[in-house]
Amino acid sequence: xxxxxxxxxxxxxxxxxxxxxxxxxxxxxxxxxxxxxxxxxxxxxxxxxxxxxxxxxxxxxxxxxxxxxxxxxxxxxxxxxxxxxxxxxxxxxxxxxxxxxxxxxxxxxxxxxxxxxxxxxxxxxxxxxxxxxxxxxxxxxxxxxxxxxxxxxxxxxxxxxxxxxxxxxxxxxxxxxxxxxxxxxxxxxxxxxxxxxxxxxxxxxxxxxxxxxxxxxxxxxxxxxxxxxxxxxxxxxxxxxxxxxxxxxxxxxxxxxxxxxxxxxxxxxxxxxxxxxxxxxxxxxxxxxxxxxxxxxxxxxxxxxxxxxxxxxxxxxxxxxxxxxxxxxxxxxxxxxxxxxxxxxxxxxxxxxxxx
Ligand SMILES: C[S@@+](CC[C@H](N)C(=O)[O-])C[C@H]1O[C@@H](n2cnc3c(N)ncnc32)[C@H](O)[C@@H]1O
Numbered sequence: 509x510x511x512x513x514x515x516x517x518x519x520x521x522x523x524x525x526x527x528x529x530x531x532x533x534x535x536x537x538x539x540x541x542x543x544x545x546x547x548x549x550x551x552x553x554x555x556x557x558x559x560x561x562x563x564x565x566x567x568x569x570x571x572x573x574x575x576x577x578x579x580x581x582x583x584x585x586x587x588x589x590x591x592x593x594x595x596x597x598x599x600x601x602x603x604x605x606x607x608x609x610x611x612x613x614x615x616x617x618x619x620x621x622x623x624x625x626x627x628x629x630x631x632x633x634x635x636x637x638x639x640x641x642x643x644x645x646x647x648x649x650x651x652x653x654x655x656x657x658x659x660x661x662x663x664x665x666x667x668x669x670x671x672x673x674x675x676x677x678x679x680x681x682x683x684x685x686x687x688x689x690x691x692x693x694x695x696x697x698x699x700x701x702x703x704x705x706x707x708x709x710x711x712x713x714x715x716x717x718x719x720x721x722x723x724x725x726x727x728x729x730x731x732x733x734x735x736x737x738x739x740x741x742x743x744x745x746x747x748x749x750x751x752x753x754x755x756x757x758x759x760x761x762x763x764x765x766x767x768x769x770x771x772x773x774x775x776x777x778x779x780x781x782x783x784x785x786x787x788x789x790x791x792x793x794x795x796x797x798x799x800x801x802x803x804x805x806x807x808x809x810x811x812x813x814x815x816x817x818x819x820x821x822x823x824x825x826x827x828x829x830x831x832x833x834x835x836x837x838x839x840x841x842x843x844x845x846x847x848x849x850x851x852x853x854x855x856x857x858x859x860x861x862x863x864x
Contacts, residue, residue: 533744573732575643586617626747658731677701706724707720753770764810766804791827838859842857
């Protein structure tokens, strides 16, 4: 009969991280591994698989997309973000942190291409972080919930019925409080609402109730089974925290790459979208964030930060240039159009600030 050791014991025996062991198990690189509850167990006499890492070849890249549409999502900017990654990523730099993870566009792109020893994500939206953890730990049950909702939604033959269904799901979501028993259903409702609401928004009222209206989608993909399964595998071993971004200081060290994508500073008083949660992110927060950026830099972490460029509306507004004067402040083409005056339509700039 096979004798087993835990992932922790295998990590110690092979002198690699526990996360690496979990990835090797998930990738079927170790024969006869098994799951005990949520934990991998490994045959005691299993051989350490060869290190086929550094960067994974693009051909075999296990690409995945964000599982939600998210305000400020970075999918469109991925090519330019990737061009600006620090050298040595996945080799000398073996840890990755994203303290404002949102939909995680860069997270999934990096997990597909690099092997990190440790990965950390954080967001102060509790429901979002719950969805990440449920996808990782209970993907099968989540898919069942989503597949049911998808077939119910699609079986309705007109938009009025779909609308009624949407508002009933929204009501259920707002009534259920998040706990151990409800977490899978809540994650499923969270994804369902994101796929069927107006424009994939996440907005809550003062009481914390989700209040985005129906999006009038005829036939959205509510359950993207293949993508969810890929994501679930990619998230094995990732540390997920529902908390404020300052917590990243407990994770980052000199071998860490940190990507910071906070709520953008509004370009003008009315263009601000800062309602991901009940709280706002104002200039005082941007200043505090710049202080944390400095602290991470002192630790030796490589840090890249995105934000809006105030020069789009006021060339004399040097808010970020002043805050980040010690670092490289780049102006890159954003994929979105400016939404104020007609004559200013077209591509606008965004900031990319690097300390390397
Ligand atoms: C611009 S979005 C990130 C978008 C993400 N890069 C993507 O590709 O989807 C900013 C995220 O920061 C989160 N957030 C806002 N304030 C925060 C705070 N104080 N600490 C941690 N996360 C925060 C929001 O919930 C939101 O998900």
